[in-house]
Amino acid sequence: MCTMIVHQAKIDGRGKGANGWFKVEEANVSYDHPYELPLEHALNIDFVNEAEGPGARVAVELSVEAARKLVKTIEAVLAQAESRGVLEDMPVGGPR
Amino acid sequence: MYQTNMYEGMLAETVTMPGHKGDTINAYYARPLGAGPHPGMVVIHHAPGWDEWYRECARRFAHHGYAAISPNLYFRDGHGTAEDIGAKVRAGGGVPDEQVLGDLDGALRFLRSQPHVSKKVGVFGTCSGGRHGFLAACRLKGFDALVECWGGRVVQSKEELTPKQPVAPIDYTKDLSCPMIGLFGNDDKSPSPEQVNQHEAELKKQGKNHEFHRYDGAGHGFFYYDRPAYRQEQAVDGWKKVFAFLEKNLKE
Numbered sequence: 001m002c003t004m005i006v007h008q009a010k011i012d013g014r015g016k017g018a019n020g021w022f023k024v025e026e027a028n029v030s031y032d033h034p035y036e037l038p039l040e041h042a043l044n045i046d047f048v049n050e051a052e053g054p055g056a057r058v059a060v061e062l063s064v065e066a067a068r069k070l071v072k073t074i075e076a077v078l079a080q081a082e083s084r085g086v087l088e089d090m091p092v093g094g095p096r
Numbered sequence: 097m098y099q100t101n102m103y104e105g106m107l108a109e110t111v112t113m114p115g116h117k118g119d120t121i122n123a124y125y126a127r128p129l130g131a132g133p134h135p136g137m138v139v140i141h142h143a144p145g146w147d148e149w150y151r152e153c154a155r156r157f158a159h160h161g162y163a164a165i166s167p168n169l170y171f172r173d174g175h176g177t178a179e180d181i182g183a184k185v186r187a188g189g190g191v192p193d194e195q196v197l198g199d200l201d202g203a204l205r206f207l208r209s210q211p212h213v214s215k216k217v218g219v220f221g222t223c224s225g226g227r228h229g230f231l232a233a234c235r236l237k238g239f240d241a242l243v244e245c246w247g248g249r250v251v252q253s254k255e256e257l258t259p260k261q262p263v264a265p266i267d268y269t270k271d272l273s274c275p276m277i278g279l280f281g282n283d284d285k286s287p288s289p290e291q292v293n294q295h296e297a298e299l300k301k302q303g304k305n306h307e308f309h310r311y312d313g314a315g316h317g318f319f320y321y322d323r324p325a326y327r328q329e330q331a332v333d334g335w336k337k338v339f340a341f342l343e344k345n346l347k348e
Contacts, residue, residue, distance in 0.1 A: 003286060
């Protein structure tokens with residue numbers, strides 16, 4: 001890719017792809033060429049499971065403003081849930 | 097120039113070819129029918145993947161009288177939609193330059209082994225493919241012309257170098273072994289107009305045969321008719337300049 005700016009986070013979750021739900025184990029976050037969003041560069045997130053092959057992917061392409069808004073929104077929702085004492089969690093990579 | 101009473105036809109298909117370290121990879125090969133011999137073209141896909149645009153681009157070259165092969169540089173990363181494979185490669189920081197060079201050398205050798213290909217072979221690439229094309233024309237022997245379209249990261253700072261891309265292509269300029277044409281949009285961020293100027297300054301310093309064309313009102317990827325970046329007027333002019341350059345360097 002032309003910027004090569006990419007980070008990978010090991011995560012735990014579920015994603016719904018072209019073939020239904022699958023276990024998401026990695027989030028690949030890049031700032032590079034998007035496939036669909038009409039921008040030269042975008043904040044791209046691919047929720048994937050590498051072990052299940054390249055088709056196990058949920059893709060999101062965001063403008064910079066949208067990406068920043070999403071980050072703040074996630075933090076705000078988690079903070080609200082924490083303040084109400086309803087957070088539950090499981091360790092990333094732990095037993096499920 | 098095509099005349100309305102001329103025969104025209106082409107064969108376009110997926111083939112296998114030798115890649116880096118003797119690996120077999122697949123490629124898309126489009127060539128004109130008819131007597132030949134036809135000059136060859138290696139068509140290098142961009143970072144987002146080995147997608148439909150490059151098949152159409154290969155056929156475009158065949159339509160203009162070239163035997164064009166577009167190797168799948170992501171063959172080793174599995175198979176699926178071009179987007180899914182491209183996203184996988186993106187997550188891994190791209191493909192190693194040495195591996196790409198091995199694959200491009202294989203494509204060159206594939207063309208040289210075809211009885212219908214003439215002694216002249218050029219290389220064309222866009223975006224990261226433009227960068228790879230420049231690397232190939234510097235590091236490999238045997239190309240007779242280079243078409244570099246908005247090659248991103250030909251100019252790289254030390255901080256941008258990685259184990260997969262250990263040397264900035266501009267540092268190989270002294271080894272460029274064929275004439276080149278470069279097309280760039282002045283609104284591009286990668287390469288920026290300043291980087292394009294650096295690129296050209298180094299070519300001049302090394303006394304290399306080149307022509308650069310910079311387009312106002314165009315950014316990155318202005319040939320891509322399936323993207324908002326497409327700029328009709330600049331793209332039409334750019335393709336005219338590409339084919340005039342190839343005519344001069346591969347057909348005369």
